[in-house]
Structures are given as structure tokens and as C-alpha cells.
Amino acid sequence: MDAFTTLTGIAVPLSEANIDTNQICPTRFNKVPRGPRFAQVLLHDRRFNADGSEKPDFILNQEPYRKAVIAVAGRNFGVGSSRETAVFGIITFGIRAVIAPNFGDIFFSNSLKNGMLPVRLPAETVDLLMQQLLNERGAQMTVDLSSQTVTGPDGKTYHFDVEPLSKKRLLKGLDEIEHTLEYGDAIKRFEQGHAKAQPWLVS
Amino acid sequence: MNAASKTLFDKVWDNHVVAVEEDETLLYVDRCLIHEGSRHTFDTLHERGLTVAHPDKVFAFSDHYIPTDPQARARGVSSVPDPEIRNMIELLTSNTAEYGIAKYGWGDEQQGILHVAGPELGLSQPGIVLVGADSHTSTHGAFGNISFGIGSSETTHVVATQTIWQRRPGTLRITIDGALGFGVTAKDIILAIIAKIGIGGAIGYSIEYSGSAIKRMSMNERMTICNMSIEAGGKAGLVAPDDTTYQFLNGRPFAPKGKAWDEALAYWRTLPSDPGAKFSKEVTIDAGRVVPMVTWGTNPEQSLPITDRVPDPAQEPDVEKRTEFNKALAYMDLKPGMPLTDIAVDRVFIGSCTNSRIDDIRAAAAVAKLGHAVVPAWVVPGSESVKRQAEAEGLDRVFTEAGFEWRGAGCSLCTALNGDQLKPGERCGSTSNRNFQGRQGPGGRTHLMSPAMAAAAALRGHLVDVRELARN
Numbered sequence: 128m129d130a131f132t133t134l135t136g137i138a139v140p141l142s143e144a145n146i147d148t149n150q151i152c153p154t155r156f157n158k159v160p161r162g163p164r165f166a167q168v169l170l171h172d173r174r175f176n177a178d179g180s181e182k183p184d185f186i187l188n189q190e191p192y193r194k195a196v197i198a199v200a201g202r203n204f205g206v207g208s209s210r211e212t213a214v215f216g217i218i219t220f221g222i223r224a225v226i227a228p229n230f231g232d233i234f235f236s237n238s239l240k241n242g243m244l245p246v247r248l249p250a251e252t253v254d255l256l257m258q259q260l261l262n263e264r265g266a267q268m269t270v271d272l273s274s275q276t277v278t279g280p281d282g283k284t285y286h287f288d289v290e291p292l293s294k295k296r297l298l299k300g301l302d303e304i305e306h307t308l309e310y311g312d313a314i315k316r317f318e319q320g321h322a323k324a325q326p327w328l329v330s
Numbered sequence: 331m332n333a334a335s336k337t338l339f340d341k342v343w344d345n346h347v348v349a350v351e352e353d354e355t356l357l358y359v360d361r362c363l364i365h366e367g368s369r370h371t372f373d374t375l376h377e378r379g380l381t382v383a384h385p386d387k388v389f390a391f392s393d394h395y396i397p398t399d400p401q402a403r404a405r406g407v408s409s410v411p412d413p414e415i416r417n418m419i420e421l422l423t424s425n426t427a428e429y430g431i432a433k434y435g436w437g438d439e440q441q442g443i444l445h446v447a448g449p450e451l452g453l454s455q456p457g458i459v460l461v462g463a464d465s466h467t468s469t470h471g472a473f474g475n476i477s478f479g480i481g482s483s484e485t486t487h488v489v490a491t492q493t494i495w496q497r498r499p500g501t502l503r504i505t506i507d508g509a510l511g512f513g514v515t516a517k518d519i520i521l522a523i524i525a526k527i528g529i530g531g532a533i534g535y536s537i538e539y540s541g542s543a544i545k546r547m548s549m550n551e552r553m554t555i556c557n558m559s560i561e562a563g564g565k566a567g568l569v570a571p572d573d574t575t576y577q578f579l580n581g582r583p584f585a586p587k588g589k590a591w592d593e594a595l596a597y598w599r600t601l602p603s604d605p606g607a608k609f610s611k612e613v614t615i616d617a618g619r620v621v622p623m624v625t626w627g628t629n630p631e632q633s634l635p636i637t638d639r640v641p642d643p644a645q646e647p648d649v650e651k652r653t654e655f656n657k658a659l660a661y662m663d664l665k666p667g668m669p670l671t672d673i674a675v676d677r678v679f680i681g682s683c684t685n686s687r688i689d690d691i692r693a694a695a696a697v698a699k700l701g702h703a704v705v706p707a708w709v710v711p712g713s714e715s716v717k718r719q720a721e722a723e724g725l726d727r728v729f730t731e732a733g734f735e736w737r738g739a740g741c742s743l744c745t746a747l748n749g750d751q752l753k754p755g756e757r758c759g760s761t762s763n764r765n766f767q768g769r770q771g772p773g774g775r776t777h778l779m780s781p782a783m784a785a786a787a788a789l790r791g792h793l794v795d796v797r798e799l800a801r802n
Binding site: 154158203290 | 349351373380415417418484486487493495497499586590591597629745754
């Protein structure tokens with residue numbers, strides 16, 4: 128997994144609530160092997176017409192947002208399906224942090240496993256940042272993980288919470304499976320006790 | 331409160347803790363369910379040369395990509411026309427064979443949707459931790475366990491280590507008391523709950539459903555409720571195990587037998603939440619006040635009683651909600667204030683992991699019997715076992731005589747992966763779980779409802795209060 132330390136760049140305002148994983152990655156793209164094609168998958172049916180041409184009104188099809196690295200969105204971002212392809216789409220497009228009041232739980236976990244930082248900020252703060260981005264096209268923002276701060280277009284910083292273990296993994300780009308395998312003995316011990324307590328689960 | 335009082339969730343969680351680091355817990359996983367869509371997990375296993383820790387704790391189902399057209403089914407995998415879809419079905423076969431994982435695939439008597447066939451096999455048991463590579467894994471919590479959906483990276487982690495890192499969610503108890511009215515089903519109850527708490531209402535919580543209405547429900551009804559926990563954002567959805575649970579499980583292939591059954595039963599009986607156990611949040615619903623529900627918008631909280639009208643955004647005081655309503659009505663092509671029963675449908679879909687079990691099929695058949703479908707209407711049983719049972723009861727003939735199509739088991743038109751999908755602009759009365767934009771195919775429009783309501787819509791060609799049909 129790629130490490131996430133600090134990120135500065137163009138932030139795109141996705142000014143709506145309830146952008147579910149079906150919109151982020153329409154189901155039919157789940158069968159696509161991971162690769163560059165996922166840059167087109169992101170919000171595909173919102174961005175493209177049936178004939179494949181771009182919908183010019185959609186913000187990600189406009190300059191300078193094609194180069195966005197941060198997205199600011201409304202509440203319930205990423206609710207719905209467990210498809211990790213939703214995260215593949217966002218990352219492959221070039222976005223490495225999404226800021227929203229809250230996230231679908233599975234999407235949130237999937238993001239962390241892929242080095243994409245989901246940042247939860249209070250709804251009022253998100254509204255404020257959204258207004259600034261809408262007022263100033265192409266405005267830049269910074270997301271800094273070690274200090275747990277977001278810097279808005281106006282230069283003000285906002286603190287965000289992040290779970291300590293997730294932070295450690297992201298900052299160093301640690302591999303979760305390797306980390307867990309260090310608990311190999313604890314897992315073995317647990318399995319022995321568990322098999323004794325609930326032998327009917329051992330097939 | 332007694333300090334030792336624990337909720338069902340607490341008991342199961344505490345019983346699966348392998349280690350704790352910072353704010354995260356390494357939880358042991360008893361069972362992991364996968365499907366054809368799990369290709370990304372196997373891709374990673376291959377790339378990294380990882381092994382599967384316990385192949386006997388992983389179970390694979392062919393459901394998302396398998397065709398449901400009976401003729402296509404008879405022709406076999408090689409006849410699937412789309413090479414990418416065929417590839418997904420074949421990959422499940424080769425990948426599970428490579429790692430020695432049990433597979434309930436094409437042609438298998440137990441094939442079906444993982445959340446229908448899994449419980450039928452007796453895999454979903456009280457007290458376990460079960461994960462699935464699908465968000466509707468919350469279904470299995472109906473058996474009194476912790477079950478939740480995970481993405482492909484977490485699935486890789488689970489099959490490689492038999493564990494998963496989790497932050498402990500809060501607990502939300504939803505108490506549903508009272509008797510369900512005539513024509514009201516478990517689907518209407520869960521839609522009413524989501525309408526009340528919202529699609530983000532349970533984010534960060536594990537739900538326990540309790541109350542007299544839940545107590546009286548069959549396992550199939552409880553599964554319908556738990557299935558849609560994720561549509562309220564819930565981590566999991568649980569129901570305390572009781573005699574209904576044990577009767578369902580007894581004799582199933584993976585259920586304990588003989589002495590092991592007695593031991594298991596003694597343990598399972600200790601699991602229900604202790605009296606006085608504290609939940610982080612409480613919600614109550616009066617089941618007697620719920621009437622048949624339909625969704626009008628583009629997410630599952632946008633639902634109303636069938637007796638109501640399409641909402642008028644101009645009447646909505648909250649600006650953000652007003653914008654959402656306007657967008658939803660534009661996508662759904664509906665007029666504010668029109669009676670919901672004036673909404674004409676082009677198609678009807680009865681199926682999905684929410685509503686494709688035998689009770690659902692029976693409920694739909696009871697309505698189908700009252701007339702003849704005036705729009706294309708599909709009935710897609712959730713498993714081959716449900717299909718056999720329904721056929722033994724003659725329900726397939728009830729449907730075909732009423733002009734409905736009786737198909738093979740799978741996810742089908744719920745998620746539009748196997749080629750079953752709506753055309754742009756088509757409107758479908760559906761018993762599935764998501765009315766998101768494009769969920770049933772690009773540009774498709776979905777109205778969620780119960781199986782009886784969907785069958786009624788097929789007979790009339792528009793949304794209709796099933797209670798009127800059934801009374802006549």
C-alpha cells in the first residue's frame with residue numbers, strides 16, 4: 128500500500144449528499160481487473176453519456192478538476208455496496224483524500240486499505256469548505272495526516288480525528304497482512320481455545 | 331445496571347478477541363462467504379503468493395454473475411455470451427479448486443445467493459463471527475451472530491489470517507412491538523425503519539432488532555429485516571436466537587448433530603442480551619402503524635406508505651433535503667404530489683437476497699393467483715433449494731399461468747451483473763434492496779416494495795395497495 132503523509136492540490140467540490148458506491152463505481156465495472164481503466168470508472172454514469180462521450184456539465188469533466196487530488200463531498204459518501212472497485216476508481220483518477228461529514232462504513236475501511244484517506248469533519252466545516260471551493264474555482268487544499276489537519280482555501284486549518292492504528296499504517300504504508308501475521312502465535316492460541324469451547328464449528 | 335449485563339453483540343464480540351492494539355481489535359472469523367465478484371481477492375493472493383489459512387472456513391457461491399434464464403442455464407457456462415461475465419464464473423471455479431474451497435456453483439443442488447443458500451446449509455449459526463464479500467452479509471445476523479460485509483482487501487486478509495481488524499461499533503437497539511396489519515410484511519417494517527432513521531442513521535452502530543413483532547417472525551422474515559441493516563448504514567443487524575432459530579437450524583448440513591447439537595444449544599441459549607444490558611442508542615417502532623411501503627426516490631430512505639403521494643420538494647423546509655428531493659424526482663421522472671398508486675411500472679422483479687426465500691415466493695404467488703400480469707414480471711428464487719420447494723408446492727405453475735416468468739436462482743435484476751438489467755428509462759417494481767441510480771441497469775428506475783406488493787403491481791401495471799386486491 129502507498130503511504131499517505133501530506134497532500135496538497137486542487138480540491139473538487141462534489142456538492143451533494145448520498146453519493147453511493149453504485150454511483151462511484153457502477154456495478155458492471157466490478158468485473159474489470161485492477162488497472163488504468165478505473166480512471167474512467169469513477170462516477171462513470173454521471174460523467175459519461177451512453178455513447179461514451181463526456182457530459183460537459185459534470186465537474187470532473189471540467190478543468191482544472193481533471194487534476195483534482197482531494198474531493199469534498201456531502202454526507203453519507205460511499206454508502207451501499209462493499210465493492211472496493213469504488214476506491215480503485217477514486218485512486219486511479221488521482222484523488223487520494225475525500226472529506227465528508229460521514230462515510231459508508233465498508234467504503235471507509237476499503238479506503239484505508241488502499242492508501243486513500245477518508246476525512247470526517249463536522250457538517251458545518253464541510254459546508255464552509257464547500258462554499259469556498261464553489262466560490263474559487265481550482266482552489267487548493269492540504270490534508271496532512273501526521274498533524275491531522277485540513278487546510279482550507281482560506282488558509283485556516285481544521286483538526287480531524289483518525290484512528291491511531293490506521294494512522295500508523297497509512298503514514299508508513301504498512302502492509303496489514305504482514306502485520307497481522309506477527310500475531311501468528313496469538314491466533315494459534317485463540318484457535319485452540321475456541322475449538323475447545325465450540326467444537327461444533329470445527330468441520 | 332448490573333456491570334456484568336451484556337448485549338448479544340458484546341457477548342459474541344468478546345468471545346472472538348484475539349488481540350487488541352491501540353483502538354482496534356483483531357477478531358477471529360469463523361466463516362467467510364465469497365462469490366464470483368471475489369476475483370480481486372484471488373488476484374491479490376496470486377500476486378503475493380499468499381495461502382488460505384483455513385479453506386474449510388471459506389464457502390463460495392455462484393450468484394452475482396450466473397444467468398437466471400433457464401435455457402441459458404441448461405446450455406452451460408461455455409454458452410455465456412459476454413466473455414467478461416463468463417470469465418468471472420470460470421474464475422470462481424478455478425480459484426476455489428486451487429485453494430480447496432467449497433463451492434456451490436453452476437449446476438449444484440445447493441447453488442444460490444450467498445445470503446439465501448448459506449443459511450440453508452446451516453452455515454449461519456448463533457454466536458459466530460461471519461464475514462462476506464458482499465454488503466448484505468448483515469442478513470446472517472438474524473441467527474444471533476455478528477455478520478458483516480467486507481471489501482476485497484479485507485477478504486484477502488481474512489482468508490490469509492482467519493482474522494480481521496475492527497473498531498468496536500456502538501450498539502443500537504430497534505424495538506418493534508405490536509402486530510403487523512393485514513398485508514404488511516417484514517419488508518415494509520424495514521423500509522419504515524430506514525425511512526425513520528435515514529440511510530446514515532446506523533453508521534457506526536451494530537443494530538439489534540427486538541420486540542414482540544420480531545419475536546413472532548419466521549427466520550425468513552428476520553433475514554429480510556437484518557438484510558437491509560446496511561441500507562441504514564449499520565455495521566451489522568442481529569436478532570436474539572430463540573426456538574424459531576433452533577428449529578430452522580436443526581438438521582441442516584452444517585448444523586451440529588447429536589451431542590454436539592445439545593452442547594451448541596446450551597451455549598446458544600446464553601447469548602441473548604441480558605436484562606438491563608445497555609445500548610448506546612434506542613429506537614422504537616410501532617408495527618401496528620406500518621402500512622405497505624414503496625420507495626419513490628433514489629435511496630432506500632426515500633419511501634412512503636403506498637396510500638401517500640410523491641413528496642413536493644417545495645414543501646420541504648430543509649434546503650439540503652429539498653435539493654435531494656428535486657434530484658431524485660428528476661431521475662425518477664415523477665411529479666410532486668401525484669398519488670404513488672399512479673406510478674406505472676414497465677417491469678416487475680421478485681427476487682434478491684432480501685426477498686427470494688420460500689415465504690416470499692408464497693406471498694407473491696398468493697397475489698399472482700388473483701389475476702394476470704400486464705407487464706413482464708420475473709420471479710427469481712434465491713436458491714435452487716427454494717426453487718425445488720416452490721415447484722413441489724406448484725407455485726411455479728401459479729406464476730406461469732398468471733403470466734409471470736419463473737427463473738433460475740441468482741442475484742439477477744437486483745444488481746444487473748449477469749446481463750439481467752433494465753433498459754434506460756425503464757421503471758421496475760422490485761423486491762430488492764437498493765433503488766440507487768442505475769442499480770438495475772444504467773438509467774433504470776427502481777421502486778422497492780414487498781413481494782406481495784410487487785406481484786400486485788405486475789397485475790395492475792402500476793403501483794397498487796395490495797390490501798385492496800387481496801380484500802376483493
